[in-house]
Amino acid sequence: MIRLSDIDSRPPKHADKDDYKDLTKEYTDRLGALQDKLYAQKKYGVLVIFQGMDASGKDGAVKNVFEECQPSGLRVTSFKRPTEEEFAHDFLWRVHQHAPPKGMIHIFNRSHYEDVLIQRVHKWVDEKTVDSRFDAINAFESLLQTHANTVVFKFYMHISYEQQAIELQERLDSRSKNWKHNEGDWKEREYWSEYMRCYEDAFNRSVLPWTIVPVDERWYRDYVISKTIVEKLEQLGLDYPPFQKVKKP
Amino acid sequence: MIRLSDIDSRPPKHADKDDYKDLTKEYTDRLGALQDKLYAQKKYGVLVIFQGMDASGKDGAVKNVFEECQPSGLRVTSFKRPTEEEFAHDFLWRVHQHAPPKGMIHIFNRSHYEDVLIQRVHKWVDEKTVDSRFDAINAFESLLQTHANTVVFKFYMHISYEQQAIELQERLDSRSKNWKHNEGDWKEREYWSEYMRCYEDAFNRSVLPWTIVPVDERWYRDYVISKTIVEKLEQLGLDYPPFQKVKKP
Numbered sequence: 001m002i003r004l005s006d007i008d009s010r011p012p013k014h015a016d017k018d019d020y021k022d023l024t025k026e027y028t029d030r031l032g033a034l035q036d037k038l039y040a041q042k043k044y045g046v047l048v049i050f051q052g053m054d055a056s057g058k059d060g061a062v063k064n065v066f067e068e069c070q071p072s073g074l075r076v077t078s079f080k081r082p083t084e085e086e087f088a089h090d091f092l093w094r095v096h097q098h099a100p101p102k103g104m105i106h107i108f109n110r111s112h113y114e115d116v117l118i119q120r121v122h123k124w125v126d127e128k129t130v131d132s133r134f135d136a137i138n139a140f141e142s143l144l145q146t147h148a149n150t151v152v153f154k155f156y157m158h159i160s161y162e163q164q165a166i167e168l169q170e171r172l173d174s175r176s177k178n179w180k181h182n183e184g185d186w187k188e189r190e191y192w193s194e195y196m197r198c199y200e201d202a203f204n205r206s207v208l209p210w211t212i213v214p215v216d217e218r219w220y221r222d223y224v225i226s227k228t229i230v231e232k233l234e235q236l237g238l239d240y241p242p243f244q245k246v247k248k249p
Numbered sequence: 250m251i252r253l254s255d256i257d258s259r260p261p262k263h264a265d266k267d268d269y270k271d272l273t274k275e276y277t278d279r280l281g282a283l284q285d286k287l288y289a290q291k292k293y294g295v296l297v298i299f300q301g302m303d304a305s306g307k308d309g310a311v312k313n314v315f316e317e318c319q320p321s322g323l324r325v326t327s328f329k330r331p332t333e334e335e336f337a338h339d340f341l342w343r344v345h346q347h348a349p350p351k352g353m354i355h356i357f358n359r360s361h362y363e364d365v366l367i368q369r370v371h372k373w374v375d376e377k378t379v380d381s382r383f384d385a386i387n388a389f390e391s392l393l394q395t396h397a398n399t400v401v402f403k404f405y406m407h408i409s410y411e412q413q414a415i416e417l418q419e420r421l422d423s424r425s426k427n428w429k430h431n432e433g434d435w436k437e438r439e440y441w442s443e444y445m446r447c448y449e450d451a452f453n454r455s456v457l458p459w460t461i462v463p464v465d466e467r468w469y470r471d472y473v474i475s476k477t478i479v480e481k482l483e484q485l486g487l488d489y490p491p492f493q494k495v496k497k498p
Contacts, residue, residue, distance in 0.1 A: 040428040063319040070312040072325045072358065109321065179289040179490045241428045 002203040004196050007212050009160040011220035020223045024064075027226035032068025034230065037238040038103060039073040044236060045100035045150040048229070049108045051117075052157025053195065054185040055167035057215045058109050061157070064222045065229070069105065078109040091115045091133065092140050099144055112137055116202055121194045138207045145208070151232065154210045155225055156199060161192055163216045251452040253445050256461050258409040260469035269472045273313075276475035281317025283479065286487040287352060288322040293485060294349035294399040297478070298357045300366075301406025302444060303434040304416035306464045307358050310406070313471045314478070318354065327358040340364045340382065341389050348393055361386055365451055370443045387456045394457070400481065403459045404474055405448060410441055412465045 011020070038044060050058040066074055077098045086094040092112055100106035116133050119125045125133075144150035159167070168189070171181040188195075203210045211228050215221040260269070287293060299307040315323055326347040335343040341361055349355035365382050368374045374382075393399035408416070417438070420430040437444075452459045460477050464470040 036425070040425075059319065059321055062321055066320055067316070069320075070308065071315055071318075071320065071323050071356070072308055072311055072327065074320050075324065076321045078321065107320070175492065176285070176289075176489055178492050181493055240425055243424065243427050244430055 002200060002210070002212065004158065004200055004212070007158060007214070009158045009163065009214045009216045011214060011217050015220065017217070017219050020219050024219065024223045024226050027223070027230045028065060028068050030230045031066065031226060031233070032070075034233045034238055035069045035073055035105060037240055038105070038233070039070070040103075040240050041238060042103035043149060044238070045102045045144075045148055046105040046229075046233070047100050047108065047144065047150050047152045048105065049111045049113070049152070049154045050157065051111060051113050051154070051199075052215070053159055053164055053192075054182070054188060055164055055171065055180075056157035056159040057167075057218055057221055058157055060218055061155070061213075061215075061221055061225055062107055062109065064218075065226045066105070066107070073103065074105050074107070075100075076107045076109060079111055079114065090136075092136060096140070099148065100150060102149060112140070113202055117195065117198050118188075120198050121191050134202075134205045138205075141206070141208050151236070152208050153229060153232070154206070154208065155228075156203065156210050156212050157215045157221070158212050159215050161189075164189065251449060251459070251461065253407065253449055253461070256407060256463070258407045258412065258463045258465045260463060260466050264469065266466070266468050269468050273468065273472045273475050276472070276479045277314060277317050279479045280315065280475060280482070281319075283482045283487055284318045284322055284354060286489055287354070287482070288319070289352075289489050290487055291352035292398060293487070294351045294393075294397055295354040295478075295482070296349050296357065296393060296399050296401045297354065298360045298362070298401070298403045299406065300360060300362050300403070300448075301464070302408055302413055302441075303431070303437060304413055304420065304429075305406035305408040306416075306467055306470055307406055309467055310404070310462075310464075310470055310474055311356055311358065313467075314475045315354070315356070322352065323354050323356070324349075325356045325358060328360055328363065339385075341385060345389070348397065349399060351398060361389070362451055366444065366447050367437075369447050370440050383451075383454045387454075390455070390457050400485070401457050402478060402481070403455070403457065404477075405452065405459050405461050406464045406470070407461050408464050410438075413438065 038046065050061060052058055062076055075098075079095070082091075082094065095108070095112045098106060098108070115125075116130055116137070120130050141152055145152060168181075168185055171177045203212075211224070213221055213224045287295065299310060301307055311325055324347075328344070331343065344357070344361045347355060347357070364374075365379055365386070369379050390401055394401060417430075417434055420426045452461075460473070462470055462473045
């Protein structure tokens with residue numbers, strides 16, 4: 001049972017930034033090596049879902065955690081407001097198309113969880129629909145895991161209400177970040193406690209586990225995510241395929 | 250008029266590897282900064298096409314040249330043997346779907362040029378069809394450039410016949426490269442001079458220019474490609490969008 005109010009959004013006290021940065025560098029290097037084998041072996045696919053409030057550092061995590069991965073084996077999809085065509089299908093239709101084939105790491109910046117978050121917070125769907133969406137989500141993730149050897153990571157970017165204000169304000173003040181500013185983000189912020197409730201419900205009702213990532217400090221965020229991915233992938237026994245029994249003709 | 254036999258596939262004499270690696274690092278850093286603006290501004294798209302014989306270092310170039318770019322703004326598509334569905338359409342159909350939207354860098358590992366290369370070398374298509382394919386390719390690339398503000402780069406990975414043998418042999422000898430081994434690559438190699446003739450014809454008949462990249466030394470390859478992309482993108486005046494006239498409510 002996950003309760004966000006019990007979880008600190010800041011790093012542990014006395015955690016040393018430089019030490020953690022060194023550790024993160026080790027993990028991202030190891031991830032690069034793991035990805036090369038994943039790509040060569042084509043036995044497993046990897047799906048990495050990032051969910052979190054606006055300005056919780058999803059893009060930054062994508063850039064930092066995967067920096068030693070080869071772009072050919074990595075694909076990022078950002079899910080925004082559905083198009084008219086997407087709306088005309090079931091809510092998993094657009095997501096399914098971007099599921100990773102074996103050998104690939106696919107990253108979702110937001111995901112099918114929006115359909116039980118923003119839509120639920122604003123009461124665009126009734127609770128009965130929400131229930132059946134959770135059933136569908138669990139069946140879908142299980143499908144990927146069982147029938148496509150997909151390793152699913154789900155990261156919740158745990159930012160504090162106060163830190164979000166700082167990050168959103170920076171988008172107003174900084175020239176290089178101003179393009180990310182969206183007045184709607186400040187409006188969504190008014191629904192904070194309702195979002196937290198719906199997120200907690202999502203964590204507790206989904207079968208495949210979530211990782212709650214304290215993101216108030218970006219260096220600690222990168223550490224937790226890279227460590228989580230590496231430790232799991234290292235259990236898979238990824239390796240290059242055996243030598244092919246062929247010779248130069 | 251490009252003649253491959255006139256162009257060295259090795260770096261200039263006396264070129265110092267470490268010096269070039271330092272220069273490449275500067276270019277890839279600048280490319281990272283340019284991409285951030287490209288992504289924010291959403292005025293231009295970038296299409297980077299890599300073509301070359303097997304083992305000419307296309308994947309390595311993708312990994313090294315774009316290492317400071319954020320994965321969210323980068324997408325790599327490898328074009329292999331067309332699927333049945335793709336074959337049932339015109340030859341540009343599958344390619345067009347992966348054209349970059351404004352703000353994105355899309356990389357093609359092989360491309361629509363295969364339809365005037367491998368298919369022509371093996372005489373799977375007649376010369377009249379080849380002629381009309383060149384017309385279609387020129388019209389298509391012009392469409393992207395004119396109607397979607399796409400900056401198109403086309404890199405030919407210029408490897409020598411001798412160096413290719415070394416690279417292919419390494420795939421037989423090295424555990425971490427053996428999975429790339431494909432007996433068909435050695436067979437295609439027998440058509441080398443015919444490939445060179447068709448490549449030259451493609452360079453000379455396509456309207457948007459090609460860059461011939463000497464790739465026998467990988468460090469020189471990375472230098473030429475990163476320099477070419479950066480110098481062109483720096484002419485575009487990429488910048489973050491102006492401050493939005495909005496305030497925190």
